Amino acid sequence: MSQEIEFITLCKNKVLSGHTITQEEAEKLVNVSDESLHFLSNAANEITREISGNLVDVEALINAKKGKCQEDCSFCSQSAFYKSGIDTYKLLPADTIVQNAKFSKDNGVKSFCLVCAWRGPTQNDFAQICDIIKEINDKVGIEVNCSLGFIDEHMALQLKELGVKRYNHNLESSRSFFSKICTTHTYDDRMNTNQIVKKVGLELCCGGIIGMGETRMQRLELGLDLAGLSPEECPINILVPQKGTPLEVQPRLSLSEILRTIAVFRFLMPKTILKIAGGREVYLSSEQEKALLGGANGIITGGYLTIGGNSPVEDFEMISKIGLEA
Template sequence: MYRVQDLKEKVWNLETIQKDEAMFLAKAPLEELCSAADEIRKKFCDNAFDICTIINGKSGRCSEDCKYCAQSAFYPAKIETYPLLSSEEIVSQAVYNEERGVLRYSIVTSGKRLSDEETDQVCESIRQVKKAADIAVCVSFGLLSEAQYRKIREAGATRVHNNLESSRRYFKEICTTHTYDEKIEALLAAKRAGLSICSGGIMGLGETMEDRIDMVLTLRELGVKSIPVNLLNPIPGTPFEENEIISNDEMCRIVAVFRFLIPDASIRLAGGRGLLPDKGERCFSSGANAAISGDMLTTSGISIRQDMELLEKLGYKAVLYHG
């Protein structure tokens, strides 16, 4: 029989939590679990908090059928659509974020992957951002090749984001137009190109806690240290529009278990955080230590000012964590 405190000591001793132990934690008393996860976070990450913002660099008309996404061309969700933004627009937002204390800025585009021409265009935007602002640049451009990722790194980006979304077992219930292995290969290609990788998932797609744990075990094998934890915002017009929104207690449990599995990670509250009654404050005392601030891709987020005030209240310091 496991105990939360024994498993915490195991993590402190640099031993690896296994799946059966994580499954035990998923049912452990919530307050004890979250308190132990926060202690692990303090030991391995101190008060470092990695806050980033995103810009929707290309919106809508996506060829993929991800059932949660308003940008998919398969579904009648009502969103604004547009091609790649100009360098001027991307740079302007980067400067705005830097002036407000944000250290990391991610350019996100819809679609399965950027074309070579689009990759060249956005590389120029990245170069312009690096000239205008002292801010780290991350990208989320879909399933690119290693050669494309090398261009992106040479332009000045340092990190690639590509969510696995859920476990390998459950992924086919979310998307059929690309595979789990394609996602993993894109992450590995980015690593080979010299970029750090960021990957996580969406909670509330109909997955089980075992699916969530299996996803993080895969991320651990891949060496991922930045893990976005999205809370599904059921958008009208998408197949998941009737899904029940996950409770604050459940989100705290999720990030706490993730902290045990990858103790030194940036566990990042991302899309859907605004649906939580406290905007994630309890999660930031339960193992989470990073966030996406400002507006999300197709939904409203939480302002940078609000987040900076929350970090000060909780005793965190905004830093670039894991490069």
């Protein structure tokens, strides 16, 4: 066995016996040679299967309020700073959102995430969102998650009382890269909301976007910070450059870089649902099994905030084809 494979096995056994790998070990793992990448992915898969079984978490989301966001996140076509040409709308009527939740449930989807493009909800927006959640609870009965930007503790508590299971608020990128992608808020602002979510006892969904020009070590830095938050779920988005945004011409990340990131995130967060989110269909169209058999155990189905995606039927077929369950 080569030294690298021996090292990967050692780290895998360490994780499987309930221990945490060190930063130094994570650095070595993320830098294994391309020849050993297959072993790294296999080891990440073994950790996933051993700890979480064969289940793939399938979630649908709705962009409940689209565009004209006052923040300047450079990857985001919903920012009012950029001429991305997307259609925009205010908060959707409750009926539309409830119908979407019902469609998701009827198609076998277990959870439904309400996402709004804004810095955070006003009191009025928040009251409307709460009414919509009550209606979904009454009429549909699907697990509801939310992604509403910055919220205070009072709002977080209200969501918890309404039965919201999980709150999404991504770190987006590493602390050392964050100021390159956003100037209207800080990394610590994002951390703060995540701490509030945890404090009130909501489950935390927190991840980021890879392929924005950060280095491999900055991707690892993000992974280490995420692991420190112990999120129940971690979405890994792969940048799909959006027209009109500053990252429009960003070169694509290679498949091996994506797979190495997913695998190492699994070593760092053995119990977390690692969800391949935006970019899955673009980057991994024929290679999705490599991600789902290389550390990931969740997907977003039915499209994303500003780009389309596979239908739930296609995704369920793909999952069963590779011997996993949804």
